[in-house]
Amino acid sequence: xSGDIVVxxxxxxxxILDPTYELLGRARSLAAASGGEAIAVLLGSxxxxxxxxxxxxxxxxxxxxPGLASFSPTAYQAALVPLVREREPALVLIANxxxxxxxxxxxxxALDLPLAAYAIDxxxxxxxxxxxxxLYAGKIQAKVRFAGGRGIVTAVAGSFPAExxxxxxxxxxxxxxxxxxxxxxxxxxLLRPEAGDVDITRESVLVSVGRGIGEQENIELVxxxxxxxxxxxxxxxPIADLGWLPRTRQGGKSGLKVKPRVYxxxxxxxxxxxxxxxxxxxxxxxxNSDARAPIFSVAHYGxxxxxxxxxxxxxxxxxG
Amino acid sequence: MDYVVLLKQVPDLAEELxxxxxxxxxxxxxxxxxxxxxxxxxxxxxxxxxxQGHGGTVTCLALGVETGDVDELxxxxxxxxxxxxxxxxxxxxxxxxxxxxxxxxxxxxxxxYDLILTGVQAIxxxxxxxxxxxxxxxxxxxxxxVTHIALAHHHTTVTVHQEYAGGxxxxxxxxxxxxxxxxxxxxxxRYAPVSRIRQLMKTAxxxxxxxxxxxxxxxxxxxxxxxxxxxxxxxxSGNPQAIAERIAAIxxxxxxxxxxxx
Numbered sequence: 218x219s220g221d222i223v224v225x226x227x228x229x230x231x232x233i234l235d236p237t238y239e240l241l242g243r244a245r246s247l248a249a250a251s252g253g254e255a256i257a258v259l260l261g262s263x264x265x266x267x268x269x270x271x272x273x274x275x276x277x278x279x280x281x282x283p284g285l286a287s288f289s290p291t292a293y294q295a296a297l298v299p300l301v302r303e304r305e306p307a308l309v310l311i312a313n314x315x316x317x318x319x320x321x322x323x324x325x326x327a328l329d330l331p332l333a334a335y336a337i338d339x340x341x342x343x344x345x346x347x348x349x350x351x352l353y354a355g356k357i358q359a360k361v362r363f364a365g366g367r368g369i370v371t372a373v374a375g376s377f378p379a380e381x382x383x384x385x386x387x388x389x390x391x392x393x394x395x396x397x398x399x400x401x402x403x404x405x406x407l408l409r410p411e412a413g414d415v416d417i418t419r420e421s422v423l424v425s426v427g428r429g430i431g432e433q434e435n436i437e438l439v440x441x442x443x444x445x446x447x448x449x450x451x452x453x454x455p456i457a458d459l460g461w462l463p464r465t466r467q468g469g470k471s472g473l474k475v476k477p478r479v480y481x482x483x484x485x486x487x488x489x490x491x492x493x494x495x496x497x498x499x500x501x502x503x504x505n506s507d508a509r510a511p512i513f514s515v516a517h518y519g520x521x522x523x524x525x526x527x528x529x530x531x532x533x534x535x536x537g
Numbered sequence: 538m539d540y541v542v543l544l545k546q547v548p549d550l551a552e553e554l555x556x557x558x559x560x561x562x563x564x565x566x567x568x569x570x571x572x573x574x575x576x577x578x579x580x581x582x583x584x585x586x587x588x589q590g591h592g593g594t595v596t597c598l599a600l601g602v603e604t605g606d607v608d609e610l611x612x613x614x615x616x617x618x619x620x621x622x623x624x625x626x627x628x629x630x631x632x633x634x635x636x637x638x639x640x641x642x643x644x645x646x647x648x649x650y651d652l653i654l655t656g657v658q659a660i661x662x663x664x665x666x667x668x669x670x671x672x673x674x675x676x677x678x679x680x681x682x683v684t685h686i687a688l689a690h691h692h693t694t695v696t697v698h699q700e701y702a703g704g705x706x707x708x709x710x711x712x713x714x715x716x717x718x719x720x721x722x723x724x725x726x727r728y729a730p731v732s733r734i735r736q737l738m739k740t741a742x743x744x745x746x747x748x749x750x751x752x753x754x755x756x757x758x759x760x761x762x763x764x765x766x767x768x769x770x771x772x773x774s775g776n777p778q779a780i781a782e783r784i785a786a787i788x789x790x791x792x793x794x795x796x797x798x799x
Contacts, residue, residue: 321669
């Protein structure tokens, strides 16, 4: 076993994604504690040029092959299993993204390495790696260690500052061919969302609704409030799944990442997937009937009440 | 086309969670359990695929866990339209995902399948998601965070969508058999009347199969805690008018809200 900390880089449209920089920044400090290197592993086809964007790593391993031109769960797993087995890193860090979930759990089962999922913090002390993970939609946090001292961690986006992983540098670059291929899952196409009537990533005031809205007809109430505040209505995932608001209004992990000046979270419990997309807002005011809702852990102001009582009163107050 | 759906129950988050005396697990004494919502989406998709011209059977598997009510979970599957239900192994408490995957793998040696569907995640899968863990054990391809499933007419491949951040979606073609972690279903999971579920719990056949040789997660839980909520938030209380007044004032300080700004 080495003290190396491996980060599986995620990239799209010729750019490294932010969660990779977040992991790389943390990998640097962990590698200093474990006496190893922070190593970025970059899979793709003709992606050597992207290695230069990973300057914060001590080493970049470029796994280059035509079968890796786009992400595929089987192709990534086939290429990564022999690599991780051979290098024996102390930790493998992977973003808790759509593709990251496939890669991490697949590696865990294939390599018999334990996996700590949904991590929001990760340190190394005398006892080895210690991960803090979110459970039960963020209502519980668990501190876990790996029985054998090494393992895989998937981290919730936004848990570490991306800036720490963006530094310049001159990492050692190794280019290898994938040791194995598996084309049982074939990439077909990347589908991008159609532009909506409102771009919630550009609004400075978002009035955001979740399940607490109760009925579709109550959406009118939040639209009235948004109009009175000069903002726009956004939502958590369940509201978009129900079709009560267009998908383009959805914030969170599977929706859009928003950073408005004011975010009013109405009837949103604050599952980790939602917090990931809005916790960067300058001012968060949360209204929820459940005093234990995780949204209150990121809110600056909190109200334990039924939003159907508060919203009309607030609309009347600011609407004059 | 034979579909297998893996389901489980999880603690009902509408109720307060408490940590046990050891400080490393949930106090299960007063917990109530509900079906994991993503597993319900997986079942709905399987039923839709079967009924939309692809035919075949839907078999539901759940672990025989003493907490909660696995018989009710499986009877609900039958009431919704599953063809066959199987209880796998015997567990005092809900096992970790690695152990669950090992148990399902044991049982699936005796069940025919073309497509295995399960929830993309569960609120308690600290050691990872069962779908890819099981798939790797069975040497099957897997896709997580699936929102769209279309079977080819020849039933040898399936086309699926995988969700990424920002509403971007990748389309994949997977060779069957395969395992899918379902994020959401096209339709809201169908309703089954409680009276029908109660009746099926008395009359239906719930098969039992062995499974689960103590794979273990390899994780050591040092501590569990309820995060302090509201510790950083300033809480506002009062009647709706007083609350509205205070929020309006906070917004006004930032120049937001026309009436208070003037």
